Amino acid sequence: MSSAVTTHESALLPIEDQWEEFVAGRYKEGKDESEYRIYDEKSDPRVAAFYRENHQKQTLAFVLEKEKEYYALNKGERSIWEAAEFLNTLVDESDPDTDLNQIEHLMQTSEAIRRDGHPRWMILAGFLHDLGKCLCLYGEPQWAVVGDTFPVGCAYSDKVVFPEYFRANPDFNVPELQTQYGIYEPNCGLDKVHMSFGHDGYIAHVVRDYMPEPALYMLRYHSFYAAHRQGAYGHLMTPHDVEMFEWVKKFNPYDLYSKGHTKPDVKALLPYYEDLIAEFFPAKIRW
Ligand SMILES: [Fe+2]
Ligand SMILES: [Fe+2]
Numbered sequence: 610m611s612s613a614v615t616t617h618e619s620a621l622l623p624i625e626d627q628w629e630e631f632v633a634g635r636y637k638e639g640k641d642e643s644e645y646r647i648y649d650e651k652s653d654p655r656v657a658a659f660y661r662e663n664h665q666k667q668t669l670a671f672v673l674e675k676e677k678e679y680y681a682l683n684k685g686e687r688s689i690w691e692a693a694e695f696l697n698t699l700v701d702e703s704d705p706d707t708d709l710n711q712i713e714h715l716m717q718t719s720e721a722i723r724r725d726g727h728p729r730w731m732i733l734a735g736f737l738h739d740l741g742k743c744l745c746l747y748g749e750p751q752w753a754v755v756g757d758t759f760p761v762g763c764a765y766s767d768k769v770v771f772p773e774y775f776r777a778n779p780d781f782n783v784p785e786l787q788t789q790y791g792i793y794e795p796n797c798g799l800d801k802v803h804m805s806f807g808h809d810g811y812i813a814h815v816v817r818d819y820m821p822e823p824a825l826y827m828l829r830y831h832s833f834y835a836a837h838r839q840g841a842y843g844h845l846m847t848p849h850d851v852e853m854f855e856w857v858k859k860f861n862p863y864d865l866y867s868k869g870h871t872k873p874d875v876k877a878l879l880p881y882y883e884d885l886i887a888e889f890f891p892a893k894i895r896w
Contacts, residue, residue: 627653627655627656628656628659628755628756629865630653631653631656632757632834632865633865633866635770635834636834636838636865657771659751659752659756660756660757660770660771660774661771661774661777662750662752663752663753663756663774663805664769664771664772664774664775664777664778665774665777665778666752666753666778667752667753667759667761667778667805667806668761668778668779668780669761669762669780669786669792669803671753671806672761672803672804672805672806673803675749675753675806676803676806676810679744679811679814680811680814682814682815682895682896683895684747684895684896685895685896686893686894686895686896687893687894687896688886688890688892688893688894689736689737689740689886689890689894690882690883690886691893692740692743692896693711693712693715693736693740694712695743695746696711696712696739696740696742696743696746697710697711697712698746699711699742699743699745699746709872711739711742712875713872713873713875714739715735715736715737715738715739715740716736716873716875716878716882717867717872717873718735718736718738718863718864718867719732719733719734719735719736719882720735720867720873720878721735721863721867722734722735722860722863723735729885729888730820730821730823730824730889731823731824731827731856731859731860732885733820733824733885733886733888733889734820734824734827734828734860735860735863735864736882736885736886737812737816737820737824737828738812738827738828738831738860738864739808739812740808740812740815741754741807741808741809741810741811741812741813741815742754742755742808743808743896744807744808744811753806753807754807754808755807755808755832756807756832757769757770757832757833757834757835758804758805758807758809758810758830758832758833759804759805759833759835760791760793760802760803760804760805760842760845761780761786761803761804761805762780762786762791762792762793762802762803763786763787763788763789763790763791763792763793763802763845764787764788764789764791765781766835766841766842768835768839768840768841769834769835769841770834770835789844790844790845793845795844795845796844796845796846796847797845797847798845798846798847798849798850799830799845799846799847799850802845804829804830804833807832808832809828809829809830809831809832809833810829812828813825813828813829815894815895815896816828816890816894819889819890819891819894820889822853823853823856824856826853826854826856826857827856827857827860830854830857831857831860831861831864833857836854836857837854837857837858837861838861
């Protein structure tokens with residue numbers, strides 16, 4: 610890809626596709642744990658550079674500041690569909706013919722869930738799951754929007770991808786933030802745990818009054834691979850979290866492996882989604 614093309618991508622998510630391929634490869638079905646590391650070392654240098662920046666800059670202080678800023682929901686009122694269309698202005702121009710746009714990715718995920726006969730709230734969760742990426746359109750850098758998420762304010766698990774990059778995080782040198790529990794109590798529950806900031810936590814917060822609890826878990830933790838794929842951070846979870854993570858695990862393959870199916874016919878599907886959205890949401894919600 611020429612650098613001339615890259616300059617057109619400034620408002621985009623240049624590493625998004627590489628990241629998705631990277632994660633899909635990392636968690637390819639049937640792969641055992643020893644293979645994860647081999648894959649990491651050979652991974653795309655852009656993905657590695659992305660994680661280097663993400664792990665370095667997602668400090669507890671940064672997360673608290675962003676939660677305060679965005680969880681106040683003062684970025685305007687929009688309907689769910691308006692939010693989807695807004696997100697759709699985020700286009701990966703590097704390969705417009707073969708890549709799905711944002712709405713197509715959302716619908717491909719939700720349609721795969723629908724085909725398997727899951728409940729309506731889960732289909733809707735599929736459609737909502739990446740709407741928080743509008744953080745990019747608010748001007749957030751991609752290391753604060755996408756990528757694996759992890760708890761901040763306590764020791765980093767080596768199950769988080771590229772754990773060696775955490776050494777550059779200022780929190781790494783604060784002993785009280787590096788004990789197993791850090792600022793948390795044993796099995797305090799994930800709702801008390803601050804996760805690295807990103808689109809997952811934001812969308813879960815935006816829809817928290819409208820969607821059922823398992824859907825909120827799916828949304829909030831869909832990029833928390835260290836926990837839902839590798840079982841890390843159980844020491845911060847309650848038995849209820851563990852139970853709810855069964856839903857997160859159920860959701861993950863639809864996000865990861867629905868690519869490659871045919872493009873959804875957005876126009877034809879729109880009436881179905883308008884009904885589905887109206888079943889759970891008022892005309893407009895705060896973002
Ligand atoms: Fe996502
Ligand atoms: Fe996604």
